[in-house]
Amino acid sequence: MQRWSVVVPAKGLTGAKTRLGTPGPRHEDLVLALLGDTLEAVAACPAVADLWVVTDDPRAAAVATGIGAGVVGGAPAGLNAALAQGAAAVRAAAVRAAAAVDPAAAVGAAVRTVHGARTDVRIAALHSDLPALRPAELAEALGRAGAVPRSFVADAEGTGTVLLAVTAGELAPSFGPGSAAAHAASGAVPLVGDWPGLRRDVDTPAHLAQALDLGCGPRTTGRAPRACA
Ligand SMILES: Nc1nc2c(ncn2[C@@H]2O[C@H](COP(=O)(O)OP(=O)(O)OP(=O)(O)O)[C@@H](O)[C@H]2O)c(=O)[nH]1
Ligand SMILES: C=C(OP(=O)(O)O)C(=O)O
Secondary structure, three states: OOOEEEEEEOOOOOOOOOOOOOOOHHHHHHHHHHHHHHHHHHHOOOOEEEEEEEOOOHHHHHHHHHOOOEEEOOOOOOHHHHHHHHHHHHHHHHHHHHHHHOOOOOOOOOOOEEOOEEOOOOEEEEOOOOOOOOHHHHHHHHHHHOOOOEEEEEOOOOOOEEEEEEOOOOOOOOOOOOHHHHHHHOOOEEOOOOOHHHHOOOOOHHHHHHHHHHOOOHHHHHHOHHHHO
């Protein structure tokens, strides 16, 4: 099985998930719980080789490193800029890893590079708010993504994107309102599969209730308002 580098962007906790609840410590704890459960599921996926979190938030970075993820800091503001920086960091790390094993490989034909960054690394960008994600559904989605150059998984509503994957070339993320249509228009293949946990990103209280019905990881289950009622 060819495995993937997964990049997860995580906004600073202050100001994140404004549609989900009012700002404050409890809200930040919930946002952090969504991230932690998402990362645990990704880390447990056999199709994932390495995991990277793009964030400048110290609490998010601590959760990431605790789960064994790398942290990419200092990215420009904005989701797509953060993902582009994360993808560049993954490619650069892959060059360093190849050079550590075989110095000649990093400059030879075995490793394809552009401006010192590898172009043959499988990269998937994934939201940080997927607390009902199952490792097996991510593995299946990445398995299908491996058959095409660039692909995406739409969210439960079919309008947004929860995962964007490239087997080679640029990630070229177009996340934001209507991103499923934008990714399709840019040539990415929509992946088909029964992946309710993968598709259920949590933006609103109604989404959180749906994720809890699907079954969330322990961090979210323990912190969601409904569980505390
Ligand atoms: N590193 C980084 N991640 C971001 C940024 N903006 C959004 N994200 C992440 O991108 C994913 C999707 O973002 P949204 O669901 O729109 O999150 P949000 O902006 O916190 O939500 P709202 O305030 O409700 O719009 C989540 O994993 C966010 O943490 C950013 O500027 N930098
Ligand atoms: C950023 C996106 O989604 P949302 O803000 O709805 O999480 C997206 O689907 O591209």
